[in-house]
Amino acid sequence: MWLTQVSFRYRRRDRYVIEAAEARLAPGDVVELTGANGAGKSTLLRLLAGLTRPTSGAVTDRPAVVGYVPDRFPTGQPFTVAGYLRHMARVRGGARWEPWAERVGLDAFSEVRLRELSKGTAHKVGLVQALMAEPGLLVLDEPFAGLDQDTRDALPQIVTEVTERGGIVVASDHQGGLGTLDGVRLWSLRSARLIEHPPSSSPADSSALDDSLDGSPGVFAASGDAVAVEVRVPARDLDGFLRRMRDDGYPARALTEEEAR
Numbered sequence: 354m355w356l357t358q359v360s361f362r363y364r365r366r367d368r369y370v371i372e373a374a375e376a377r378l379a380p381g382d383v384v385e386l387t388g389a390n391g392a393g394k395s396t397l398l399r400l401l402a403g404l405t406r407p408t409s410g411a412v413t414d415r416p417a418v419v420g421y422v423p424d425r426f427p428t429g430q431p432f433t434v435a436g437y438l439r440h441m442a443r444v445r446g447g448a449r450w451e452p453w454a455e456r457v458g459l460d461a462f463s464e465v466r467l468r469e470l471s472k473g474t475a476h477k478v479g480l481v482q483a484l485m486a487e488p489g490l491l492v493l494d495e496p497f498a499g500l501d502q503d504t505r506d507a508l509p510q511i512v513t514e515v516t517e518r519g520g521i522v523v524a525s526d527h528q529g530g531l532g533t534l535d536g537v538r539l540w541s542l543r544s545a546r547l548i549e550h551p552p553s554s555s556p557a558d559s560s561a562l563d564d565s566l567d568g569s570p571g572v573f574a575a576s577g578d579a580v581a582v583e584v585r586v587p588a589r590d591l592d593g594f595l596r597r598m599r600d601d602g603y604p605a606r607a608l609t610e611e612e613a614r
């Protein structure tokens with residue numbers, strides 16, 4: 354799948370939200386997209402999913418089946434959870450939704466009306482309708498926001514299952530929830546430009562510990578003109594710290610416990 358000089362603005366006289374984005378996505382790719390509030394993440398995700406057409410440029414070779422989970426699942430429809438998912442399964446040619454509903458803890462809500470759901474539970478309905486179709490492209494807008502811990506913990510594995518089938522997954526994420534997955538690509542949006550960052554330091558990098566690099570402890574790997582640094586912050590500050598770094602265009606992620614030892 355290709356993005357070729359993709360630009361987008363909402364109205365003719367508006368500024369461009371996305372300008373000349375270029376990218377290639379291959380089967381099995383996982384992309385984590387970051388950017389400040391209003392940077393254009395949701396807009397880019399909708400362009401990728403094919404829900405919005407570029408003002409100029411093109412998205413080509415999009416997989417035939419796309420699953421899209423918006424940041425806010427629209428709950429205005431007059432369905433129960435099971436009624437909605439049954440309906441979507443029919444639209445999706447008889448897909449099986451029940452195992453996914455059970456997996457994300459939605460089965461207890463089958464007979465609840467969509468408009469009575471909490472934000473997080475409604476988000477799970479969005480996830481299930483996207484996953485049941487076995488998408489070749491899964492687009493997730495802030496998937497970790499509002500989800501309970503069990504579902505947040507399950508999400509990286511679910512993403513891996515999609516990519517192992519050859520699917521592409523693109524997620525906007527302020528919380529670095531997919532940063533622990535192997536090979537995750539890091540994109541950010543800044544001043545309407547799509548930037549791809551080099552991969553974060555891998556565990557192998559930390560074995561290249563080299564405090565003599567510039568004399569400051571914590572600088573532990575260099576490649577080209579980039580260095581990887583380890584920073585310790587109070588646990589309660591982690592989400593905010595990662596968000597600020599990512600919004601500034603740095604591919605920050607938390608180290609795993611093993612790496613941090």
Ligand SMILES: Nc1ncnc2c1ncn2[C@@H]1O[C@H](COP(=O)(O)OP(=O)(O)OP(=O)(O)O)[C@@H](O)[C@H]1O
Nearest residue numbers: 363364370388389390391392393394395396397424
């Ligand atoms: N339907 C719309 N009509 C006009 N402008 C819009 C529309 N939707 C979004 N915008 C504008 O486009 C810009 C990008 O919005 P978008 O929602 O894509 O950003 P975002 O990075 O997802 O933000 P957030 O992190 O707050 O969700 C913003 O300036 C926003 O005000």
